[in-house]
Amino acid sequence: EPEVTQTPSHQVTQMGQEVILRCVPISNHLYFYWYRQILGQKVEFLVSFYNNEISEKSEIFDDQFSVERPDGSNFTLKIRSTKLEDSAMYFCASSRSGTSSLNEQFFGPGTRLTVL
Amino acid sequence: GIQVEQSPPDLILQEGANSTLRCNFSDSVNNLQWFHQNPWGQLINLFYIPSGTKQNGRLSATTVATERYSLLYISSSQTTDSGVYFCAAVPLGATNKLIFGTGTLLAVQP
Numbered sequence A: 001e002p003e004v005t006q007t008p009s010h011q012v013t014q015m016g017q018e019v020i021l022r023c024v025p026i027s028n029h030l031y032f033y034w035y036r037q038i039l040g041q042k043v044e045f046l047v048s049f050y051n052n053e054i055s056e057k058s059e060i061f062d063d064q065f066s067v068e069r070p071d072g073s074n075f076t077l078k079i080r081s082t083k084l085e086d087s088a089m090y091f092c093a094s095s096r097s098g099t100s101s102l103n104e105q106f107f108g109p110g111t112r113l114t115v116l
Numbered sequence B: 001g002i003q004v005e006q007s008p009p010d011l012i013l014q015e016g017a018n019s020t021l022r023c024n025f026s027d028s029v030n031n032l033q034w035f036h037q038n039p040w041g042q043l044i045n046l047f048y049i050p051s052g053t054k055q056n057g058r059l060s061a062t063t064v065a066t067e068r069y070s071l072l073y074i075s076s077s078q079t080t081d082s083g084v085y086f087c088a089a090v091p092l093g094a095t096n097k098l099i100f101g102t103g104t105l106l107a108v109q110p
Helices: none
Strands: A005-007 A010-013 A019-024 A031-037 A044-050 A053-057 A065-068 A075-079 A088-095 A111-115 B004-007 B010-014 B019-025 B029-037 B043-048 B052-056 B059-064 B069-074 B083-091 B104-109
Touching: A005 A088, A010 A019, A019 A031, A019 A088, A019 A111, A044 A065, A044 A075, A075 A088, B004 B083, B010 B019, B019 B029, B019 B083, B019 B104, B029 B069, B043 B052, B043 B059, B069 B083
Parallel strands: A010 A111, B010 B104
Antiparallel strands: A005 A019, A019 A075, A031 A044, A031 A088, A044 A053, A065 A075, A088 A111, B004 B019, B019 B069, B029 B043, B029 B083, B052 B059, B059 B069, B083 B104
16 A cells, blocks of 8 residues: 655754755655644644645744655655754655545654754 | 644543544534554554544544534554544645644553
């Protein structure tokens, strides 16, 4: 069964460093998402991406964040200068559609980011 | 924006017991999903259920869209059912961003 994959599973970085989180969405899906979950809290939407551009972003997704689909399979989230409060689990998700009955989102296993 | 509330916040069961988890949402939705977050933090899709009833083994879910709630039933619970259960919704007419509830933490004891 097709699934969303993410790498790395765990990333430790120093404050101020850049990190890139990678995702491979399900192959016939067209909509891609990033969410994050701070330890012990609920999952929060960061950004949605369709047709090579951002569809929507939350207030959390400030100028330090960017997303890219560099090729036909990968979808990346970059944090330019990490802060302590960026420590969280980051989930990638994808869906076939954005509005119809095919808008079920499937999540990857997550990347746990720890900023020291 | 839409509010998604879950109850109870915590639940402790003995193995073999049944349980019902509730999700209330404040607006009409075109996507309602249930997830199980396992001890490793992975979000496992349980149901895509903007309306109606579905069953998958010991789990079933019902969404009554007109009354803005969804229920997740777990029957004959097992220790592997432990974890956090989230519901998440997309408001009708909105872009496809899921708004998550705060979850129900379930502990099934042997």
